[in-house]
Amino acid sequence: MSKASSVTQSHTAQNRPPGPSLATLLKLVVARRRETYAVIPEVSRRYGDVVDLPVPGRDNPPVTLVSHPDHVDHILVRHHHRYVKGESYQELTDGQPLSLAFLEGEDWRQVRRPLNPHFTEQALERITPKLTSGVTARVDAWAKYADTADWIDLEHELGTVVLDGLMRAVFGVIMATGELDSYVRSARDFSRYAANRSMMHDLPAFLPRPFQRRGQAGLAAVHVDLERFIAQRRADGSGAEPDLLDTLLEMSFDECPHLQQARLLSEVSGMIFAGFETTTEAIAWTLALMLSNPSTLERAYKEVDSIGGAPIGYANVGRLSYLKACFDEGQRIQSSMANMRTAIEDDEIGGYFIPKGSRVLFSAYGIHRDPRFWNEPDKFEPNRFLTDKINRNAYLPFNAGPRKCIGFRLANMEALSTLAVILQRYTFQLREGWEPRHRMRIITSLAGGLPVQIRTR
Ligand code: HEM
Numbered sequence: 001m002s003k004a005s006s007v008t009q010s011h012t013a014q015n016r017p018p019g020p021s022l023a024t025l026l027k028l029v030v031a032r033r034r035e036t037y038a039v040i041p042e043v044s045r046r047y048g049d050v051v052d053l054p055v056p057g058r059d060n061p062p063v064t065l066v067s068h069p070d071h072v073d074h075i076l077v078r079h080h081h082r083y084v085k086g087e088s089y090q091e092l093t094d095g096q097p098l099s100l101a102f103l104e105g106e107d108w109r110q111v112r113r114p115l116n117p118h119f120t121e122q123a124l125e126r127i128t129p130k131l132t133s134g135v136t137a138r139v140d141a142w143a144k145y146a147d148t149a150d151w152i153d154l155e156h157e158l159g160t161v162v163l164d165g166l167m168r169a170v171f172g173v174i175m176a177t178g179e180l181d182s183y184v185r186s187a188r189d190f191s192r193y194a195a196n197r198s199m200m201h202d203l204p205a206f207l208p209r210p211f212q213r214r215g216q217a218g219l220a221a222v223h224v225d226l227e228r229f230i231a232q233r234r235a236d237g238s239g240a241e242p243d244l245l246d247t248l249l250e251m252s253f254d255e256c257p258h259l260q261q262a263r264l265l266s267e268v269s270g271m272i273f274a275g276f277e278t279t280t281e282a283i284a285w286t287l288a289l290m291l292s293n294p295s296t297l298e299r300a301y302k303e304v305d306s307i308g309g310a311p312i313g314y315a316n317v318g319r320l321s322y323l324k325a326c327f328d329e330g331q332r333i334q335s336s337m338a339n340m341r342t343a344i345e346d347d348e349i350g351g352y353f354i355p356k357g358s359r360v361l362f363s364a365y366g367i368h369r370d371p372r373f374w375n376e377p378d379k380f381e382p383n384r385f386l387t388d389k390i391n392r393n394a395y396l397p398f399n400a401g402p403r404k405c406i407g408f409r410l411a412n413m414e415a416l417s418t419l420a421v422i423l424q425r426y427t428f429q430l431r432e433g434w435e436p437r438h439r440m441r442i443i444t445s446l447a448g449g450l451p452v453q454i455r456t457r
Helices: 020-031 036-047 067-077 087-093 105-119 121-144 153-172 177-199 212-236 246-249 259-292 294-305 323-336 365-369 409-423
Strands: 052-055 063-066 341-342 347-349 352-354 358-360 426-428 451-456
Touching: 020 036, 036 052, 036 063, 036 365, 052 358, 063 067, 067 121, 067 347, 067 358, 087 177, 087 341, 105 121, 105 246, 121 153, 121 409, 153 177, 153 246, 153 259, 153 409, 177 212, 177 259, 177 323, 212 246, 246 259, 259 294, 259 323, 259 426, 294 323, 294 409, 323 409, 358 365
Parallel strands: 063 358
Antiparallel strands: 052 063, 341 358, 347 352, 426 451
């Protein structure tokens, strides 16, 4: 008996309750235009935990929205082998060779296995000094903006902080300030274009994808930098402790030298794309929410001050439990809007038939704001992570199962050290009337950036 036929089908697609029509969905999007993220939770509130969404075009496979944490656990953990990421996900690569985040099956295992040792707790302890040297250097450089009347976009500045830390820690590369600035802008240009490509996957190919020229130029610029770092490492050889770049350089992707180089480049750039914008936006959201909540901010300053002016490192970051709760809560409020998987065999979720080839969508935002699993879900309340029993399946910043983020420990370390180094040095004034709002990108960012004035403490 095949795995597919072993699934018990107690319901069929026909007896599933009807979902919203395209017209109803569009009406909801218009009504919620200042907060489009709220559309998905609204749909599940009205139609239930398993609901079909309207799909443009007759040939596109159906999309089913699932909104219960158990359903997400089903897809990502218990029955992950029944699903792949699928074609709309691959739009994010813009036709570049696939890298770890996009590979499936044995191809995926062959890349993930040798990289895992670079993301253990021991590896993190080893690379943290490099990480914090980059973070501290960049945050110290904000002194030039401090105590002036200038409005600074902290979202952009945090990009350079995170990138500097990441490049030093993961690839042993120290980039100049100007290089960091232009890398961040180029990566953002590509990311905006790729997000549009992915969202427009079901629309006819002849429709132009917005921001294409700028996005592709951004990716080309990023690749020029990365190819230089690869050539430099080939020339210099590895240091005493081989790092992630050394492991990638040793991996054999293809017998053809040209394809080998293209795959290597896609792995290197895929790793930085996966780690840079995610960590930047999670920190930007956390800081934005803390600055909008004075009592939280005061408690975080007190906690950071309790370790004195000591350099932030692996040994003392663990003492910042309230700051960690702020980061966890920041990520809960930020959230990704949607994540898609494609069924590669027939399945059943919540009693409903999921046919092979159809797509299943879940929204971390929706689950993170579901009052069945969170008290006062719209409130920024870091303390809940210290006092409440958190439903593991209802908290998904890094997803779960075998495809869980490989870099989650590194991300937490970079976020906490960045926040701590910042709070040790500065206070901030938010622009009057500004408040954090979701902007849809591959990674949820802040509408209008994060405009602040900076003061030295
Ligand atoms: C706050 C920061 C981060 C967040 C929120 C985040 C989130 C995620 C999520 C949700 C996934 C799963 C995507 C999916 O299954 O569709 C993922 C995968 C991945 N992340 Fe992260 N990530 C972060 C930081 C990092 C860092 C620092 C790195 C490495 C430098 C990294 C590297 C990766 C890679 C390579 C994958 C693909 C793993 C695989 O498919 O085996 N991430 N991340």
